[in-house]
Amino acid sequence: MTDDCAVKVYKALGEATRFQIVKMLSKQPELACLEMANQLNIAANSTLTHHLKPLLDCGLLAVRKEGTYRYYSLQREVLEQYAPALLED
Template identity: 35%
Template sequence: MNSLQTLEPSADASCCVPADKAALSAEEAQQKALVFKALADPNRLRLLSIVKAEASGESCVCDLTEPLDLSQPTVSHHLKILVDAGLLHREKRGTWAYYSLVPGVIEDVSGILAGL
């Protein structure tokens, strides 16, 4: 008895039916990947958490360096990445910048994977 079996092509044509839901475009995938890249750094996750936990809903960059034990330029770099990814909003007031979560962003990020 031969232990190798010959595989026959499936006669089920349903495996070749195009999906009803469109796949992500290259541009959509690029934007969504930008969000995940921003979230992939532990310091940036902590920054989001700190800003979200603030009772006023916003944090001054001057208050974000100490909790992370990072220099102000490094914290500003991480904040810029979060702003560029659409996760934080930046408002300049005098010499300081204040950061807040973009409204609905947590739900949007949760929905990225659910929508795949």
């Protein structure tokens, strides 16, 4: 992966809410938007989307659509390369 990719990953993880999203997903295989919003006390869907987009763009998250729901999962190999300590618990 390129330096540009590393910068995007670290920039995305540098924001507290995004960091929390990654930590949550490191403990669970996948989460729906509603579950994440409830755990993070985020009321607006747009706020959650604002945080998910950079995580998707840098390759840290994958999304699976099922009907009207979207389920997010962690791309563990990307996290292992750039921030393996987040996978330890």
